Amino acid sequence: TIPEKQWAQVVEEKGGPPIYKEIPVPKPGPDEVLIKIKYTGVCHTDLHAMKGDWPLPLKLPLVGGHEGAGTVVAKGELAQGIEIGDKAGIKWLNGSCLACEFCKTSDEPLCAEAKLSGYTVDGTFQQYAIGKAAHVTRIPEGVELDAVAPILCAGITVYKGLKESGARPGQTVAIVGAGGGLGSLALQYAKAMGLRVIAIDGGEEKKDMCKSLGAEAYVDFTQSKDLVADVKAATPEGLGAHAVLLLAVSEKPFQQAVAYARPRGAVVAIGLPANAFLKAPVFDSVVKMINIKGSYVGNRQDGVEALDFFARGLIKAPFKTVPLKELPKVFELMEQGKIAGRYVLELPE
Ligand code: 8ID
Ligand code: ZN
Ligand code: ZN
Numbered sequence: 001t002i003p004e005k006q007w008a009q010v011v012e013e014k015g016g017p018p019i020y021k022e023i024p025v026p027k028p029g030p031d032e033v034l035i036k037i038k039y040t041g042v043c044h045t046d047l048h049a050m051k052g053d054w055p056l057p058l059k060l061p062l063v064g065g066h067e068g069a070g071t072v073v074a075k076g077e078l079a080q081g082i083e084i085g086d087k088a089g090i091k092w093l094n095g096s097c098l099a100c101e102f103c104k105t106s107d108e109p110l111c112a113e114a115k116l117s118g119y120t121v122d123g124t125f126q127q128y129a130i131g132k133a134a135h136v137t138r139i140p141e142g143v144e145l146d147a148v149a150p151i152l153c154a155g156i157t158v159y160k161g162l163k164e165s166g167a168r169p170g171q172t173v174a175i176v177g178a179g180g181g182l183g184s185l186a187l188q189y190a191k192a193m194g195l196r197v198i199a200i201d202g203g204e205e206k207k208d209m210c211k212s213l214g215a216e217a218y219v220d221f222t223q224s225k226d227l228v229a230d231v232k233a234a235t236p237e238g239l240g241a242h243a244v245l246l247l248a249v250s251e252k253p254f255q256q257a258v259a260y261a262r263p264r265g266a267v268v269a270i271g272l273p274a275n276a277f278l279k280a281p282v283f284d285s286v287v288k289m290i291n292i293k294g295s296y297v298g299n300r301q302d303g304v305e306a307l308d309f310f311a312r313g314l315i316k317a318p319f320k321t322v323p324l325k326e327l328p329k330v331f332e333l334m335e336q337g338k339i340a341g342r343y344v345l346e347l348p349e
Pocket of ligand 1: 044048153154176177183200202221269270272296334337339
C-alpha cells in the first residue's frame with residue numbers, strides 16, 4: 001500500500017539548505033507512473049539548482065534529484081509499456097511534449113516544454129517520485145539499483161557527450177573534471193568505447209581513482225605549471241587530444257581547451273559553471289579547424305544504450321552510499337570539490 005506521507009529533502013528558498021521533512025505522496029496523472037525510489041544519485045546540477053546558479057527559473061519549494069532508481073508502484077490509465085512492479089529510473093528529462101520538431105526527431109532534451117526532474121518538477125530526493133511513462137528508463141531485473149542510479153544522469157550525459165565528440169576507437173579524449181561524478185563515468189564509457197583517456201582534475205585521491213579506472217595519464221590542474229603543455233605531452237605524438245570533454249564546474253578550462261585539442265579535434269562543453277563563458281582564440285580555432293559544441297543529457301535511446309553498457313558489466317565507477325538525511329553534508333563536500341566519484345542516497349524503507 002502507498003502511504004499518504006513520505007520523507008523528502010525540500011529546498012524551500014533559493015540558496016537552501018534542503019530541509020528533511022514529511023510531505024504528501026504525489027499521485028500520478030494519466031500518462032505518469034509513481035516510482036518508489038530506493039536509491040538516488042546526487043549530481044552537481046542539484047547543487048546548482050539550490051544555489052540558483054542558472055538563468056532558468058526553478059520550482060520552489062523544490063524536491064531535487066534526477067538520478068532515481070526504484071520500482072513502479074502506481075500508474076495512470078494512459079501509461080503504456082510499463083507495469084507495476086517493474087524496475088525503472090527517473091532521469092533529468094522527466095517529460096517532454098512528444099509533438100514538437102525536436103521531440104519528433106529524437107532531440108527531446110531540446111523540447112521547449114521539457115519538464116526537468118528536481119528543477120521544474122519535483123525529483124527523486126523523496127520516497128515516491130513521478131515520471132512521464134514515456135520518459136522513465138526501464139531497468140532490467142538483476143541490475144543493482146544503487147550502482148545504476150548515477151547512470152541515469154551522469155552516465156547518459158557522458159555517453160552522449162562522447163558520441164557527440166565524434167572520437168573514434170583508438171583516439172584520445174581529455175576528460176576535464178575526470179575525478180568527479182560525470183568524470184568517473186566518462187572514463188568508464190570512454191574505455192568501453194575503445195578510446196584512450198587523459199584525466200584532468202586535482203589531488204591525489206582523484207589521481208588514484210582515475211588511474212584505477214583506466215586513465216593513461218593524469219594531469220593535476222592544482223599542481224601543473226603549464227597545463228596545456230602537460231596535456232599535449234600526454235597525447236600521442238604530442239599533437240593534442242582528438243576530443244576534450246569539459247565536465248568541470250569552473251570557467252578556466254572552458255577557455256583553455258582549444259589549446260590542447262588536436263587540429264580537427266572537438267571540444268564538447270557539458271559542465272555548467274555559473275555565469276561562465278566559452279572563450280576561444282579565433283585564430284587557433286580557425287587554423288586548427290576545431291569543432292566547439294555543447295552537449296545536453298541524452299534522448300531516451302541514449303538512456304537505453306547507456307544503461308545497456310552498464311547492464312553488460314562494462315561500467316564500474318566508485319560511489320559512496322549514505323541515507324537521504326545526509327544530503328546537506330554531500331552538498332558541502334561537493335561544493336569543496338572533495339568528492340571522488342559519486343554519492344548515492346538511500347531512501348528510507
Ligand atoms: O547535460 C549536461 N550538459 C549535464 C548533465 C549533468 C551534469 C551537465 N552537468 C553538469 C553539472 O551541472 C556540473 O556543472 O556537469 C558538471 C559536473 O557535474 P558533476 O560531475 O556532478 O560534478 P562534480 O562531481 O562536482 O565534478 C566536478 C569535477 O570538476 C573538477 C572538480 O575537482 C570535480 O572533480 N574541476 C574543477 I571544480 N575545476 C577543474 C579544473 N580547472 C576541475 N577539473 C579540472 N580542471
Ligand atoms: Zn545530473
Ligand atoms: Zn517537444
